[in-house]
Amino acid sequence: MPTLEVKNVSYAYERGKAVLQNVCAELATGKLYAILGLSGSGKTTLLSLLGGLDVPTQGSVLFDGEDISAKGLEHHRRNHISLIFQSYNLIDYMTPIENVRLTAKLDAAPILERLGLTKDETHRNVLELSGGQQQRVAIARALASDAPVILADEPTGNLDTDTADEITAILKESAHAFGKCVIVVTHDREVAKQADVVLEIKRGHLKEKEM
Amino acid sequence: MSIFKRAFLYVTRKRGKTILLFTILLIMATFVLTGLSIWKASETVQFDLRQSLGGKFDVFVDWNNSPYVVKETVKEEYDEDTKKTSNGFIMYSTVQFTPENIAAIKDVSGVKYCSARQDNLLPFEGLSLFPGTISTDAKYQGYTKALGVCNTEDDELFITGTLTLTEGRHVSADDTHVAIISQDLAERNELKIGDYLTAHCYSIEDQGFTGQKIKVQIIGLFTPNAVEQFGETVTTYDKIQNRVFVDLQSSKEFDGGEINYGFSALHVTIADPQDMARVLAEVKALPGIDWKAFTVEVDNETYENAAAPLAALNELVVTLLVVIIGVSAIILALILTLWTKTRIHEIGVFLSVGIRKPAIIGQYLIEVLLIAVLAFGLSYFTSNAIAGQIGNQLLEQSMQTESEDDNNLVTAAAAVDVDADNLIQKPLPTEDGIQVSVGLDNLAQFYLIGLAIITVAVSASSITVMRLNPREILSKMS
Numbered sequence: 001m002p003t004l005e006v007k008n009v010s011y012a013y014e015r016g017k018a019v020l021q022n023v024c025a026e027l028a029t030g031k032l033y034a035i036l037g038l039s040g041s042g043k044t045t046l047l048s049l050l051g052g053l054d055v056p057t058q059g060s061v062l063f064d065g066e067d068i069s070a071k072g073l074e075h076h077r078r079n080h081i082s083l084i085f086q087s088y089n090l091i092d093y094m095t096p097i098e099n100v101r102l103t104a105k106l107d108a109a110p111i112l113e114r115l116g117l118t119k120d121e122t123h124r125n126v127l128e129l130s131g132g133q134q135q136r137v138a139i140a141r142a143l144a145s146d147a148p149v150i151l152a153d154e155p156t157g158n159l160d161t162d163t164a165d166e167i168t169a170i171l172k173e174s175a176h177a178f179g180k181c182v183i184v185v186t187h188d189r190e191v192a193k194q195a196d197v198v199l200e201i202k203r204g205h206l207k208e209k210e211m
Numbered sequence: 212m213s214i215f216k217r218a219f220l221y222v223t224r225k226r227g228k229t230i231l232l233f234t235i236l237l238i239m240a241t242f243v244l245t246g247l248s249i250w251k252a253s254e255t256v257q258f259d260l261r262q263s264l265g266g267k268f269d270v271f272v273d274w275n276n277s278p279y280v281v282k283e284t285v286k287e288e289y290d291e292d293t294k295k296t297s298n299g300f301i302m303y304s305t306v307q308f309t310p311e312n313i314a315a316i317k318d319v320s321g322v323k324y325c326s327a328r329q330d331n332l333l334p335f336e337g338l339s340l341f342p343g344t345i346s347t348d349a350k351y352q353g354y355t356k357a358l359g360v361c362n363t364e365d366d367e368l369f370i371t372g373t374l375t376l377t378e379g380r381h382v383s384a385d386d387t388h389v390a391i392i393s394q395d396l397a398e399r400n401e402l403k404i405g406d407y408l409t410a411h412c413y414s415i416e417d418q419g420f421t422g423q424k425i426k427v428q429i430i431g432l433f434t435p436n437a438v439e440q441f442g443e444t445v446t447t448y449d450k451i452q453n454r455v456f457v458d459l460q461s462s463k464e465f466d467g468g469e470i471n472y473g474f475s476a477l478h479v480t481i482a483d484p485q486d487m488a489r490v491l492a493e494v495k496a497l498p499g500i501d502w503k504a505f506t507v508e509v510d511n512e513t514y515e516n517a518a519a520p521l522a523a524l525n526e527l528v529v530t531l532l533v534v535i536i537g538v539s540a541i542i543l544a545l546i547l548t549l550w551t552k553t554r555i556h557e558i559g560v561f562l563s564v565g566i567r568k569p570a571i572i573g574q575y576l577i578e579v580l581l582i583a584v585l586a587f588g589l590s591y592f593t594s595n596a597i598a599g600q601i602g603n604q605l606l607e608q609s610m611q612t613e614s615e616d617d618n619n620l621v622t623a624a625a626a627v628d629v630d631a632d633n634l635i636q637k638p639l640p641t642e643d644g645i646q647v648s649v650g651l652d653n654l655a656q657f658y659l660i661g662l663a664i665i666t667v668a669v670s671a672s673s674i675t676v677m678r679l680n681p682r683e684i685l686s687k688m689s
Contacts, residue, residue, distance in 0.1 A: 053563070054682040078565025089560045093224035101212050103564045125224075145564065 359462020
């Protein structure tokens with residue numbers, strides 16, 4: 001059974017202007033998914049629907065076969081989902097380890113260490129870290145929350161190529177080594193190349209794409 | 212991470228905001244606490260004033276309207292000086308207050324004292340009196356006032372401190388044929404406790420002595436503590452040192468007991484003048500008193516005049532308090548609203564990691580409370596310093612106004628009222644000074660008020676957060 005299932009989902013911001021139309025997808029754990037698409041194609045909208053940040057106009061999103069709205073979207077966000085953003089979205093008055101501990105179900109220190117942060121770096125203010133290090137903290141927070149699904153919105157958008165490669169590798173490792181269902185929204189084809197499955201949104205429809 | 216830890220981290224790491232909020236809360240707390248302490252001090256002064264002044268009302272026979280008033284012509288009198296015969300008459304009420312009525316009134320909650328007297332003007336055998344300062348009718352030379360009471364302890368002159376029992380004991384309701392006289396009169400006549408005074412009984416109806424004598428034993432001596440105001444114009448029988456307090460039984464026997472079996476007037480003192488209406492209503496509802504015979508005259512003017520400036524101050528302080536509390540809540544809400552808008556990114560992160568909105572608002576509340584606990588604690592000292600300065604000045608000003616009013620009142624009363632007891636200046640209640648300071652009870656009270664202000668302000672400032680859905684917040688973030 002897939003972890004996340006998108007069933008005939010449509011979404012429109014305004015009546016008659018659908019961003020997504022009858023989208024269907026099955027997303028399983030242990031895989032890295034990349035969603036490609038042009039700006040405004042509906043990538044982030046789909047990510048929001050998967051993350052329970054919004055509700056589809058039509059259709060449903062299922063987690064382990066159950067509609068995510070059945071137990072409430074907040075429940076879904078708290079227990080099933082971890083979000084990673086392009087701008088890292090760390091809490092600026094907390095250290096990296098405190099950011100990770102925000103909703104951690106697992107021990108934060110070993111995860112941060114595995115993602116390449118030194119002990120000293122984990123106790124600095126997050127704003128003193130580089131972009132790559134901040135994104136590592138964001139990924140560590142997602143991993144420590146022990147959520148089965150990691151949703152990443154342009155996670156390498158603000159990073160240089162080398163750092164972006166490192167972050168993509170970490171995300172891939174998160175899917176393969178930690179058994180997560182990692183879904184990355186990106187317009188970067190290099191990131192997409194690393195994915196196990198590439199999906200593309202075109203004119204509101206989602207299709208699997210061979211890379 | 213717990214909500215408390217998140218709040219603690221914010222407060223300790225965002226020092227600039229913390230110090231600013233701390234300063235705002237300290238100023239707010241100082242104002243409110245100062246107002247609270249002045250209000251409390253004003254309430255205390257008013258309460259003390261009420262207790263010290265008390266309230267008074269007189270109940271007496273309604274000579275004009277009572278159906279029980281009897282007017283009788285008495286024996287003709289021949290005046291040696293004018294060589295004329297005059298027709299005299301007496302007026303009395305067949306319904307009078309009994310000792311039982313007085314006891315029932317005394318039992319009404321809020322009644323402090325209930326005193327009643329029978330006045331008898333008569334001579335005591337061989338008793339040398341202090342001369343008055345104005346001459347009296349030759350007929351009344353050697354006469355003094357014998358005051359019949361249920362018990363002297365409740366008599367107005369004793370309860371106001373005008374007279375003090377210095378030796379022996381008071382006349383009580385169970386006594387018969389006993390008397391209390393002044394220490395001066397006792398010394399003048401070489402009398403002591405246990406000695407007897409002999410009075411000649413007088414018949415009101417016959418307007419003459421009956422020939423019967425009544426002996427009363429001296430059981431106590433009193434000393435006057437006050438001077439007669441108009442010392443130059445007091446009659447011998449009104450002179451305070453010449454008065455003789457006797458039990459009711461003796462008093463009735465002095466005039467044959469034919470007409471006066473009880474009291475025609477009562478003087479009631481109540482503990483709190485604010486209770487006047489209730490006490491009066493309860494007194495009027497007592498069984499066994501026929502109110503067709505009596506009328507009531509309330510004397511609450513002294514209290515009302517004295518309390519007016521303090522009541523005005525109290526009103527001002529309460530208004531200021533309400534304004535300060537309201538303005539504080541608004542300012543705090545505005546500041547927190549502005550800060551909440553700058554924290555939209557943080558709210559988005561919290562929501563995206565599954566932290567609920569109530570937990571986010573709870574964190575904000577705890578943050579403000581953490582700072583408020585310290586600010587309110589420090590305000591105990593700052594407000595004490597300010598309250599000591601401003602409060603004392605305000606209250607003393609009010610007390611001065613009140614004192615001036617009070618003096619005017621006493622003078623006015625003395626000038627128009629020539630009743631014998633009013634000629635005696637009673638000792639005025641004294642104030643021990645006004646203490647305006649912030650107590651721990653004020654602080655505890657303020658913590659509750661502060662908690663309410665903060666809760667209102669944080670809730671108001673969080674309305675925007677509660678309205679937004681996570682998607683909108685994340686859009687704002689990007």
